Amino acid sequence: MRTAKQLSIFLENRPGLLAHATNILGENKVSITAMSIHDMVDLAVVRMICDNPTKATLLLEHEEFYVIELDVIVMEIPNVPGTIASIARKLALADINIDYAYFTAMDHQDRGEGHRGPAPLPRRSSPR
Numbered sequence: 001m002r003t004a005k006q007l008s009i010f011l012e013n014r015p016g017l018l019a020h021a022t023n024i025l026g027e028n029k030v031s032i033t034a035m036s037i038h039d040m041v042d043l044a045v046v047r048m049i050c051d052n053p054t055k056a057t058l059l060l061e062h063e064e065f066y067v068i069e070l071d072v073i074v075m076e077i078p079n080v081p082g083t084i085a086s087i088a089r090k091l092a093l094a095d096i097n098i099d100y101a102y103f104t105a106m107d108h109q110d111r112g113e114g115h116r117g118p119a120p121l122p123r124r125s126s127p128r
Contacts, residue, residue: 002074004049004053006049007056007057009045009046012042013039025060028055030051034074077105
């Protein structure tokens with residue numbers, strides 16, 4: 001498990017804005033390694049993890065996009081039925097709320113990746 005900087009970009013919900021934002025990153029050699037889009041009627045929140053979040057933020061803000069950076073937890077998980085249920089159950093038992101999460105894996109992959117925000121998880125005291 002590790003943390004990563006996630007960018008949340010707020011876009012008007014209209015054709016072409018996502019293409020414009022991602023094109024800016026692509027033209028400047030910033031790779032998007034994970035992305036999710038959440039529709040909120042008039043706006044969309046695009047959450048993404050990039051290989052260079054500082055550069056991505058500066059590029060997008062220069063184009064007047066509203067960007068928020070947040071640390072999220074990234075974990076590699078087995079691509080088998082019940083894995084996400086197991087993670088959710090363990091977090092619930094530890095009284096940790098999942099504000100949002102997104103997971104990805106292809107059928108041919110034996111492992112996938114999950115992103116949970118925000119980070120960090122509270123530290124538990126060591127058993128004595």
